[in-house]
Amino acid sequence: MLHVAIATRAFRRYSTYRAATLAGMFTNSVFGVIYSFAYLALWRANPTAGGYDSVDAVTYVWLGQALLMTVALWGGGTTDGLAERIRTGDVAIDLYRPVGLVGWYLAADLGRAAYHLVTRGLGPTLLGLLLFDIRLPASTAAGLAFLLSVVLAVVVSFAIRFLVAASTFWLLDDAGVRVMSGALAMFFSGMVLPLTLFPGWLGTLAHALPWSAFVQVPNDIWLGHHEGALLAALGFQALWALVLLGACQVVLGAATRKVVVQGG
Amino acid sequence: MNQPLVDVRDLSREFVVRRRVAGRRRRVRTTVAAVHDLTFQVGAGEMVGYIGPNGAGKSTTIKMLTGILVPTSGHLRVAGLEPSRDRMTLARRIGVVFGQRTTLWWDLPLRDSFELLQRMYRIPDATYRRNLDTFVDLLDLGDQLDTPVRQLSLGQRMRGDITAALLHDPEILYLDEPTIGLDVVSKGRLREFLRTLNRERGTTLLLTTHDLQDIEALCDRVIVIDHGTSVFDGELSALRGRGGSSRTLVVDLVDEAPPIEVPGATHAGSDGPRQWLRFPADVSAAPIVAAVAARYEVADLSIQEPAIEDVIRDLYAR
Numbered sequence: 001m002l003h004v005a006i007a008t009r010a011f012r013r014y015s016t017y018r019a020a021t022l023a024g025m026f027t028n029s030v031f032g033v034i035y036s037f038a039y040l041a042l043w044r045a046n047p048t049a050g051g052y053d054s055v056d057a058v059t060y061v062w063l064g065q066a067l068l069m070t071v072a073l074w075g076g077g078t079t080d081g082l083a084e085r086i087r088t089g090d091v092a093i094d095l096y097r098p099v100g101l102v103g104w105y106l107a108a109d110l111g112r113a114a115y116h117l118v119t120r121g122l123g124p125t126l127l128g129l130l131l132f133d134i135r136l137p138a139s140t141a142a143g144l145a146f147l148l149s150v151v152l153a154v155v156v157s158f159a160i161r162f163l164v165a166a167s168t169f170w171l172l173d174d175a176g177v178r179v180m181s182g183a184l185a186m187f188f189s190g191m192v193l194p195l196t197l198f199p200g201w202l203g204t205l206a207h208a209l210p211w212s213a214f215v216q217v218p219n220d221i222w223l224g225h226h227e228g229a230l231l232a233a234l235g236f237q238a239l240w241a242l243v244l245l246g247a248c249q250v251v252l253g254a255a256t257r258k259v260v261v262q263g264g
Numbered sequence: 265m266n267q268p269l270v271d272v273r274d275l276s277r278e279f280v281v282r283r284r285v286a287g288r289r290r291r292v293r294t295t296v297a298a299v300h301d302l303t304f305q306v307g308a309g310e311m312v313g314y315i316g317p318n319g320a321g322k323s324t325t326i327k328m329l330t331g332i333l334v335p336t337s338g339h340l341r342v343a344g345l346e347p348s349r350d351r352m353t354l355a356r357r358i359g360v361v362f363g364q365r366t367t368l369w370w371d372l373p374l375r376d377s378f379e380l381l382q383r384m385y386r387i388p389d390a391t392y393r394r395n396l397d398t399f400v401d402l403l404d405l406g407d408q409l410d411t412p413v414r415q416l417s418l419g420q421r422m423r424g425d426i427t428a429a430l431l432h433d434p435e436i437l438y439l440d441e442p443t444i445g446l447d448v449v450s451k452g453r454l455r456e457f458l459r460t461l462n463r464e465r466g467t468t469l470l471l472t473t474h475d476l477q478d479i480e481a482l483c484d485r486v487i488v489i490d491h492g493t494s495v496f497d498g499e500l501s502a503l504r505g506r507g508g509s510s511r512t513l514v515v516d517l518v519d520e521a522p523p524i525e526v527p528g529a530t531h532a533g534s535d536g537p538r539q540w541l542r543f544p545a546d547v548s549a550a551p552i553v554a555a556v557a558a559r560y561e562v563a564d565l566s567i568q569e570p571a572i573e574d575v576i577r578d579l580y581a582r
Binding site for chain 1 (some may be wrong): 366
């Protein structure tokens with residue numbers, strides 16, 4: 001119950017910044033339109049690139065825009081607050097609480113993600129539906145699997161962002177690591193280009209890395225490319241989620257044992 | 265006291281520091297002891313001041329007492345628990361207030377922070393409501409409950425933080441600079457509240473501060489720490505008698521006179537008919553007063569106690 005309460009309050013917390021939300025929705029929409037035309041040009045040259053047709057490709061663009069903030073692709077989210085609290089030493093207060101830090105921040109991040117999904121996710125997608133030919137999920141099952149996949153995407157992304165934030169315990173500032181992690185996420189999530197376009201071993205590698213769980217996997221579930229292998233796709237995300245959350249616990253344990261909480 | 269609430273014996277915590285040294289390419293590792301062979305006990309219901317200069321090891325001690333820092337060596341028990349191993353269990357029995365850090369959720373109304381804490385500490389509804397009503401009333405927070413924390417004044421935020429730390433009925437409350445930045449009226453009210461808390465609920469208070477008026481107003485007992493180890497542990501009145509400190513007898517004579525000479529005291533200055541005599545703080549003033557009154561025609565007498573600041577400065581300087 002505590003974690004539900006944390007999540008609902010995180011949702012409310014983000015909803016207090018209305019102007020930022022509107023500005024963000026506008027940005028997502030503009031990029032959605034630009035990317036859509038770029039992809040349409042690409043698929044006119046090669047109508048079956050990556051195993052997608054042009055409708056798949058434009059749908060992929062808008063799903064990507066919807067997931068960008070939801071999974072906090074290039075950082076942001078509640079883990080930024082955590083990094084700041086480690087930097088200033090305020091994390092000491094969090095550690096006094098009779099609650100695990102990972103579960104607590106995960107709950108808050110899921111609340112945040114829910115807010116970003118219904119605002120910065122749904123809003124631009126509706127515009128995309130009006131302006132372009134967009135594919136809807138093949139079945140109710142695919143739609144539900146997509147939602148579950150988005151939750152898992154947020155968890156995997158959270159775990160990576162948590163590890164980045166936790167590096168502050170040792171590095172005193174996580175800015176460098178965050179930029180690097182954001183660049184990796186941008187490329188290997190399939191946000192810039194679908195991973196199905198990557199040739200040979202690079203494609204194989206990209207599909208196996210945890211970042212593919214951010215965008216590529218949920219998008220392919222929506223588009224029906226995992227039809228018949230839904231469980232394998234969701235299992236891939238769940239496995240990375242478990243492994244990375246375990247890593248978060250280990251790193252946090254090492255941090256609290258060894259490192260001084262900064263500031264007095 | 266058969267079992268002290270806080271039991272610290274020969275506690276040490278070292279940090280490894282890497283430092284650049286001129287002429288050496290690699291940084292040199294040195295070990296610094298932030299806390300060294302620290303020993304003290306605190307019984308249930310005590311109000312103890314824990315003071316020392318910056319870098320003396322106060323925060324390191326508090327971090328070990330709350331379990332977020334593991335001691336290098338020594339014995340440490342709080343409420344019978346080993347803090348670093350039983351951090352989660354201990355967390356339900358202690359409260360922590362930092363003057364310079366807030367435990368409240370910045371963007372949400374005060375009430376939301378309290379409700380989250382209720383779930384976090386699994387506080388029964390009846391207890392939660394009773395405590396909230398009591399503290400909101402005593403700390404005058406009624407009008408602020410639905411205000412986002414970022415809009416509160418420092419004094420209001422501080423009172424919110426104290427309420428937050430007490431909702432789960434902790435046995436022991438650690439306060440780190442609780443009055444920092446507050447105006448005189450707010451400080452006074454806060455101190456009054458803490459006295460009430462200790463008297464009516466028996467809550468044990470461990471207070472670190474640089475404001476010695478906090479100590480004078482609240483604590484019967486003071487532990488002074490310097491360079492990671494305890495340099496004084498006792499009653500505030502005993503601290504005054506320490507450190508070679510002296511009291512001053514202010515004598516107003518009827519007429520101007522040459523410097524007064526009496527046994528046991530030394531002349532420290534004259535200003536017209538007024539003279540100052542200094543004598544050791546642990547010596548009775550009575551024979552000196554009697555000697556002065558016997559030899560001179562005195563209009564008025566008063567005794568100045570040594571300022572606690574001076575005493576502590578003497579202790580640090582050793």
